[in-house]
Amino acid sequence: MSAQGSIFHVTCPTCGTSVPWNASAVWRPFCSERCRLLDLGAWFTEERSIPVAEHPADPDSVDADAERD
Numbered sequence: 242m243s244a245q246g247s248i249f250h251v252t253c254p255t256c257g258t259s260v261p262w263n264a265s266a267v268w269r270p271f272c273s274e275r276c277r278l279l280d281l282g283a284w285f286t287e288e289r290s291i292p293v294a295e296h297p298a299d300p301d302s303v304d305a306d307a308e309r310d
Contacts, residue, residue: 258276
């Protein structure tokens with residue numbers, strides 16, 4: 242985020258265009274509806290995701306499942 246005068250500008254996450262952070266930028270932080278929809282589509286198709294730490298399975302539960310077979 243950068244300040245130019247008293248208006249802050251952010252970078253559009255999709256295309257990198259500078260976007261003023263004020264009421265006139267209706268798609269903020271995106272520069273346009275197109276960039277907003279491209280980003281949303283990337284989340285829907287799982288191109289983007291929030292990383293989750295993989296936890297190893299509980300050894301007791303693995304053994305219990307094996308005994309049932």
